[in-house]
Amino acid sequence: xxxxxxxxxxxxxxxxxxxxxxxxxxxxxxxxxxxxxxxxxxxxxxxxxxxxxxxxxxxxxxxxxxxxxxxxxxxxxxxxxxxxxxxxxxxxxxxxxxxxxxxxxxxxxxxxxxxxxxxxxxxxxxxxxxxxxxxxxxxxxxxxxxxxxxxxxxxxxxxxxxxxxxxxxxxxxxxxxxxxxxxxxxxxxxxxxxxxxxxxxxxxxxxxxxxxxxxxxxxxx
Amino acid sequence: xxxxxxxxxxxxxxxxxxxxxxxxxxxxxxxxxxxxxxxxxxxxxxxxxxxxxxxxxxxxxxxxxxxxxxxxxxxxxxxxxxxxxxxxxxxxxxxxxxxxxxxxxxxxxxxxxxxxxxxxxxxxxxxxxxxxxxxxxxxxxxxxxxxxxxxxxxxxxxxxxxxxxxxxxxxxxxxxxxxxxxxxxxxxxxxxxxxxxxxxxxxxxxxxxxxxxxxxxxxxxxxxxxxxxxxxxxxxxxxxxxxxxxxxxxxxxxx
Numbered sequence: 001x002x003x004x005x006x007x008x009x010x011x012x013x014x015x016x017x018x019x020x021x022x023x024x025x026x027x028x029x030x031x032x033x034x035x036x037x038x039x040x041x042x043x044x045x046x047x048x049x050x051x052x053x054x055x056x057x058x059x060x061x062x063x064x065x066x067x068x069x070x071x072x073x074x075x076x077x078x079x080x081x082x083x084x085x086x087x088x089x090x091x092x093x094x095x096x097x098x099x100x101x102x103x104x105x106x107x108x109x110x111x112x113x114x115x116x117x118x119x120x121x122x123x124x125x126x127x128x129x130x131x132x133x134x135x136x137x138x139x140x141x142x143x144x145x146x147x148x149x150x151x152x153x154x155x156x157x158x159x160x161x162x163x164x165x166x167x168x169x170x171x172x173x174x175x176x177x178x179x180x181x182x183x184x185x186x187x188x189x190x191x192x193x194x195x196x197x198x199x200x201x202x203x204x205x206x207x208x209x210x211x212x213x214x215x216x217x218x219x220x221x
Numbered sequence: 222x223x224x225x226x227x228x229x230x231x232x233x234x235x236x237x238x239x240x241x242x243x244x245x246x247x248x249x250x251x252x253x254x255x256x257x258x259x260x261x262x263x264x265x266x267x268x269x270x271x272x273x274x275x276x277x278x279x280x281x282x283x284x285x286x287x288x289x290x291x292x293x294x295x296x297x298x299x300x301x302x303x304x305x306x307x308x309x310x311x312x313x314x315x316x317x318x319x320x321x322x323x324x325x326x327x328x329x330x331x332x333x334x335x336x337x338x339x340x341x342x343x344x345x346x347x348x349x350x351x352x353x354x355x356x357x358x359x360x361x362x363x364x365x366x367x368x369x370x371x372x373x374x375x376x377x378x379x380x381x382x383x384x385x386x387x388x389x390x391x392x393x394x395x396x397x398x399x400x401x402x403x404x405x406x407x408x409x410x411x412x413x414x415x416x417x418x419x420x421x422x423x424x425x426x427x428x429x430x431x432x433x434x435x436x437x438x439x440x441x442x443x444x445x446x447x448x449x450x451x452x453x454x455x456x457x458x459x460x461x462x463x464x465x466x467x468x469x470x471x472x473x474x475x476x
Binding site: 049131 | 283
C-alpha cells in the first residue's frame with residue numbers, strides 16, 4: 001500500500017514521501033509515515049476508550065499523545081512536541097461527540113532524525129485510519145531559512161543544522177489555515193510570511209497524497 | 222445452517238456496491254467524482270442519486286469521517302459514509318455480542334467493545350421473572366440489542382424484542398469460537414445477499430452469530446471445521462473475491 005511521490009513546489013521541493021496504513025494489528029488506527037529516506041514515524045491510535053476517572057472530561061474526549069524516541073526514554077524535547085501535537089489534534093478532532101472517553105495516540109520514532117512535520121502527518125493519517133470524527137485534516141510542513149535568506153522546504157538533518165531558522169507549520173485543510181506554528185532561530189516577519197506561503201503551497205500536495213493513500217485502501221475492499 | 226444475526230431485515234447495507242465516491246473529512250473534491258474505484262460498468266451505475274448527495278455536500282454539509290458515500294433510495298432516501306474502522310461505538314438498535322464481566326445486583330455488566338460497559342437487566346430475557354432468573358455466569362457470551370445508546374448515557378442492552386420474544390437473542394452456548402474482525406467486514410457479511418456467507422454455507426453446516434461490534438461467533442460440527450470457517454472469515458478482510466473462491470474450491474475438493 002506504499003505510495004511514493006516527489007513534488008515540485010515553487011521555491012523548493014518536498015522530498016519524496018510515502019506511507020503505509022495497517023502495519024500494526026492491535027491499534028484502532030495505525031499509520032507509518034516516511035519523509036525522504038530517513039525520518040519515519042510509526043503511529044498507533046487507541047480510542048475512543050474508557051477514560052481514567054482522573055483524566056475524564058465531562059464534555060469532550062481526553063486526548064493524549066505519547067512520543068517515543070528511537071532509543072532511551074522521552075525527555076524534554078519529546079514532551080514539548082507532545083504538547084504541540086496534542087493541541088493540533090484537539091483543534092480538528094470533534095471530541096464533543098465522544099464525551100467521557102479517552103483517545104491515546106502513540107508515535108514511535110524509527111529514525112535518528114525526526115521532523116515534527118513527519119509526526120504531524122503520521123498523526124493525521126492515524127486519525128483518518130481510526131475513523132474518528134474530524135472537523136478538518138491537517139498536515140505538517142517544515143521550512144528551513146538558509147543563511148543566504150532562501151527558503152528550503154522539508155530540510156534533511158544536515159540542512160537543518162546549517163539553517164539560520166527552522167519553522168514548522170501545521171496547516172488545516174479548510175482554507176489552508178494555520179493550526180500550529182513553531183520556530184527555532186531568528187527570522188524577520190517578512191521571512192516568516194514567506195515561509196508560511198511556501199508551506200501552504202506544499203500543503204496541497206500532502207492533502208492530495210492523503211486522498212490517494214486512502215483511496216488505495218478503500219479500493220482494495 | 223442457522224444464522225441468527227443475518228435474519229433481521231437490513232435491506233440497505235451494501236445495496237449499491239457499485240456507487241463509490243470517496244470522501245475525506247472537510248474535503249470535497251469535484252475531480253474525484255469521475256475517478257471512483259469501480260469498473261467502467263460501475264461508473265455508469267453510479268447514478269443521479271450520488272450526484273444528488275454530492276450536491277448536498279457542496280451546499281455546506283460537513284463530512285467528518287473518511288469513507289465511501291452510499292445511498293439508499295428506499296424509504297425516502299438516505300445517505301451515509303461507509304468507513305472502515307475497528308473501534309465500535311454503540312448505536313441504538315444494533316445487535317451485538319457482549320461478554321459478561323460482572324454481576325451487579327439485578328443487572329449484568331457486558332463488555333461490548335465500546336468506551337464503557339453496557340448494562341443488561343436480568344428481566345430483559347424471554348420468560349424471565351423475579352422468581353425465574355436467567356442462568357448467566359461471568360464470562361458468558363450474550364447476543365442482544367441496544368435499547369439505549371447515546372453519547373451521554375450508559376448503554377443498555379436487552380435480549381427481547383418489543384413483543385417480549387427472544388427472536389434469536391440470548392445466551393450463546395458454551396462451545397464455539399469467538400473472534401474479532403473490522404466493522405466494515407461485519408457490515409459486508411450482514412448484507413442481505415452476501416456472497417461470502419452463501420459460499421461458506423455450501424461447504425458444510427455451521428452456526429454463525431454476527432455482532433455489529435465486530436465480533437463473530439462460529440460453531441461447526443468439529444473443532445477443525447470451526448477453525449476453517451474462522452480462518453476464511455478472517456482472511457476475507459484481505460482477500461479479493463477471486464482469491465476467496467480459489468481457497469474455497471480447494472477446501473471443498475479436499476473434503
